[in-house]
Amino acid sequence: MWAQQLTGPATLQPVEVPAPAAADLRPGEVLVALEHGGICGSDLPHYRAGGRPGVVAPPGFPLHEIVGRVRASRDPGTAPGERVVGWASAADGLAELVVTAGSGLHPVGGDGSGPRTVVAQPLACVLYAVDQLGDLRGRHAAVLGLGAIGLLFAWALRERGAATVVGVDPVDRTAQAAAFGLDEVVVAGSRQWAQALEARPDVIVEAVGHQTSTVADAVHAVADRGTVYCFGIPVRESYPIDLTAVVRRNLHIIGGLTLDRRAVLGRALEHLERAPQVAAELLTDVRPATDATVAYTAACTPAEGRLKAVLEFDPA
Numbered sequence: 473m474w475a476q477q478l479t480g481p482a483t484l485q486p487v488e489v490p491a492p493a494a495a496d497l498r499p500g501e502v503l504v505a506l507e508h509g510g511i512c513g514s515d516l517p518h519y520r521a522g523g524r525p526g527v528v529a530p531p532g533f534p535l536h537e538i539v540g541r542v543r544a545s546r547d548p549g550t551a552p553g554e555r556v557v558g559w560a561s562a563a564d565g566l567a568e569l570v571v572t573a574g575s576g577l578h579p580v581g582g583d584g585s586g587p588r589t590v591v592a593q594p595l596a597c598v599l600y601a602v603d604q605l606g607d608l609r610g611r612h613a614a615v616l617g618l619g620a621i622g623l624l625f626a627w628a629l630r631e632r633g634a635a636t637v638v639g640v641d642p643v644d645r646t647a648q649a650a651a652f653g654l655d656e657v658v659v660a661g662s663r664q665w666a667q668a669l670e671a672r673p674d675v676i677v678e679a680v681g682h683q684t685s686t687v688a689d690a691v692h693a694v695a696d697r698g699t700v701y702c703f704g705i706p707v708r709e710s711y712p713i714d715l716t717a718v719v720r721r722n723l724h725i726i727g728g729l730t731l732d733r734r735a736v737l738g739r740a741l742e743h744l745e746r747a748p749q750v751a752a753e754l755l756t757d758v759r760p761a762t763d764a765t766v767a768y769t770a771a772c773t774p775a776e777g778r779l780k781a782v783l784e785f786d787p788a
Contacts, residue, residue, distance in 0.1 A: 477531045478518070479522070483765070497545070504540040504541065504572060505541045509537060510537030511780075531566075538590075540556060540570070555585065558592075587784060591624075592740040598625050608629060611675055612695075615638070616640050616686050617641055620754050638654070663685060674699070676693060691725070696722060755780050756778055768781075
């Protein structure tokens with residue numbers, strides 16, 4: 473089968489590799505023929521670096537947001553012939569076929585074949601995270617980083633009843649404010665915004681990741697007894713956080729990975745069916761998988777009007 477493989481920093485090359493066989497599936501695994509794959513912000517550090525430190529990047533890495541057709545299944549909740557959306561559990565979805573955990577997939581009803589279906593996967597992550605924040609009705613929220621994930625957070629926070637939602641990003645996302653429920657877009661870095669605040673938000677979602685300063689800025693900016701949700705993928709084991717502020721101001725700092733994936737994917741699909749404009753506004757770059765290098769490189773460079781990138785596969 474074909475795949476793309478990282479052969480160096482920011483360098484993807486097409487390769488031919490042995491195709492996984494249905495007979496080799498283990499209990500709970502599913503063989504999926506890929507149709508679309510979404511590029512996530514968590515993929516980009518690996519793309520820039522040429523893989524994980526000290527490890528040769530396997531074919532198909534790094535891509536985990538997938539839509540495709542089930543070829544074979546040893547998962548009782550997933551049947552051959554179904555179209556599914558969800559996770560490539562080894563982040564090796566930049567390939568013709570992928571073997572993944574069925575628990576991270578959900579069947580897609582109706583046609584479901586368009587690239588917008590991919591948005592159900594990042595939205596599922598956002599919905600699960602917002603679940604951890606408790607009752608948001610009447611609370612004031614801010615989102616640091618208004619890429620695809622940050623905008624989905626803004627929309628979900630407003631859906632859960634947040635009184636106001638402010639977005640902060642050095643790239644101007646004013647054009648997306650109305651579609652995603654933002655009351656205000658601050659075109660600035662998180663440090664500049666945090667230092668200029670007059671009214672502190674009750675909840676701050678750190679949706680940037682890949683740097684250490686934004687979490688510290690969120691801790692500085694959040695209201696007393698407030699909550700900081702760390703969603704952005706960390707780049708090091710230890711982050712400098714003002715623990716004195718956490719203790720003396722009774723702050724809550726939480727984070728986590730998405731659990732109960734099949735169930736939350738189902739919820740995300742229901743949301744997108746009810747509000748299809750969310751995926752329509754978010755999807756700004758659809759390219760064939762053969763243009764993966766171009767798509768990943770563009771995703772590494774935030775710009776006005778550039779949000780979610782999706783690759784189209786040519787399933788055999």
